Amino acid sequence: MKLVQQLRRLALAAVVGTMPMAAQADINVGVILSLTGPGASLGLPEQKAVQLWPASIAGHKLNVTVLNDATDVSQASRAASKLIAENNVDIIVGSSLTPPSLAITEVAARHSTPVISLGGGSAIVEPLEGHRTWAFKVSAPEKYAVALILDHMKQQKVGRVGAIAISTAYGEGYVQKLNELAPSYDIEVTGVERYNQTDQSVTAQVTRLAVGKPDAVLIISAGTPGALPQLELKKRGYKGLVYQTQGVANNDFLRVGGKDVEGAFIALSPLMVASQLDAGNPIREHAMDFIERYENAFSPDTAGIFAASAWDAMLILKHAAADAVSKAQPGTEAFRRALRDSLENSRDVTTSTAVYNFSSTDHNGVDERSQVMARIQDGKWIYVK
Structure with missing residues (x-):
C-alpha cells in the first residue's frame, strides 16, 4: 500500500511539474x-x-x-x-x-x-x-523657469520686460507666473501680447510691445511657432534681450529661426547642456546615458x-x-x-x-x-x- 501511495505522489508531482505556470498579466x-x-x-x-x-x-x-x-x-x-x-x-x-x-x-x-x-x-x-x-x-513648472529668467534679467540690468505668449494653457501659466514674480525682482511688465499656434504673422503684437520700450522680451511658446515672434523682433531691429522657454528647445526651432534667433537666452532642461554640466550634478550621468x-x-x-x-x-x-x-x-x-x-x-x-x-x-x-x-x-x- 505504501508503495502505491508513493507512486501516486510521484505521478502527481510529474503532472504538476509539466503544467504551465499562470501567465503574468501584461x-x-x-x-x-x-x-x-x-x-x-x-x-x-x-x-x-x-x-x-x-x-x-x-x-x-x-x-x-x-x-x-x-x-x-x-x-x-x-x-x-x-x-x-x-x-x-x-x-x-x-x-x-x-x-x-x-x-x-x-x-x-x-x-x-x-x-x-x-x-x-x-x-x-x-x-x-x-x-x-x-x-x-x-x-x-513655470515657477522655476520664470524665476531663473527674472534673476538673469536682473543681473543684466533689465528693468522693463514685455512678453508675447501663445494662447494656450502653457502660455497663460507662464504669463501668470511672470506677473506674480516680476515685482519681487524690481522688473516692470510693460505689456503682454498673445498669438495662436497657427498664426502666420505677429506684426501687430510686436508693434504694440514696442510701444512699452522693454529692455527685454520674453517669448512664451512651444515648438517651431516660437520662432515667429523672434523673427519679427529681428525684422523690426529690436536691440534688447530676448528670452525663450524650454517649449522651443529643439533642433527644428533652431532650423526655422536660423541666425535670427542667435543670442537669445533660454531657460531649459539641463539635458540640453548635459556635457557642460558640473560632474557633481546628479542629472548629468542620466542625461548623458539617454x-x-x-x-x-x-x-x-x-x-x-x-x-x-x-x-x-x-x-x-x-x-x-x-x-x-x-x-x-x-x-x-x-x-x-x-x-x-x-x-x-x-x-x-x-x-x-x-x-x-x-x-x-x-x-x-x-x-x-x-x-x-x-x-x-x-x-x-x-x-x-
Whole structure:
C-alpha cells in the first residue's frame, strides 16, 4: 500500500511539474502624442524615444500602443477613450502639449486611469483636485523657469520686460507666473501680447510691445511657432534681450529661426547642456546615458528635451510599477489605482531631466535643478553658469 501511495505522489508531482505556470498579466500603456500639426516637432522625437522603451518592466511584458492626436484637443480625447475601451490600458502617457493633455486627463480620470503628461503647463496638475489627482507631469513648472529668467534679467540690468505668449494653457501659466514674480525682482511688465499656434504673422503684437520700450522680451511658446515672434523682433531691429522657454528647445526651432534667433537666452532642461554640466550634478550621468542611447539608435546631435521627457516618463512608470505589481494584477482597476498611488509616493527618482519627488500635494515633483540658463550661440545651446 505504501508503495502505491508513493507512486501516486510521484505521478502527481510529474503532472504538476509539466503544467504551465499562470501567465503574468501584461502592462498595457497607451501613448498619445502630437505627431502632426503644430506640435509635431515635439511629438515626433517623443515617438522615437518610446521606441527605446524596454520590452518589460517590473517583470511584466510591456505592451505599448501609440496614437496621434494631431495637436487637436478633440482627437486627444477620442484617442484616450479608444485606448481605455479597446486596449484596456493601465496608464496613458501624453500628450506632447498642455491642451490635449488636459483633455486626456479628463477622460482618463473618469475610468480611474493615471496619466503621465509630457506637456509643459502646470494647469495639467494644478489645482490638484478632481480629475487632476490622476495626472502627473514630467516637464518642469513655470515657477522655476520664470524665476531663473527674472534673476538673469536682473543681473543684466533689465528693468522693463514685455512678453508675447501663445494662447494656450502653457502660455497663460507662464504669463501668470511672470506677473506674480516680476515685482519681487524690481522688473516692470510693460505689456503682454498673445498669438495662436497657427498664426502666420505677429506684426501687430510686436508693434504694440514696442510701444512699452522693454529692455527685454520674453517669448512664451512651444515648438517651431516660437520662432515667429523672434523673427519679427529681428525684422523690426529690436536691440534688447530676448528670452525663450524650454517649449522651443529643439533642433527644428533652431532650423526655422536660423541666425535670427542667435543670442537669445533660454531657460531649459539641463539635458540640453548635459556635457557642460558640473560632474557633481546628479542629472548629468542620466542625461548623458539617454543621449547616448538615443543618438546611437537614430543620429548624432538629435537628442533633446522632448524625446527625453518620453524616456523619463518610462523611468517614472518603471519605478512606480515595481511597487504596484505587488498590490494588484495589471489589467484591473485595482492595479490602476495602485499605480496612481505608487506614482504619488515615488521619491528620489533621478532621470535625464530632473530629480522627482512626488507627493499628495505635488504631482510634478521637481525642484529648481530642473532648469538651467543657456544661450543660443552658433546654432547650439551654450550653458550659462
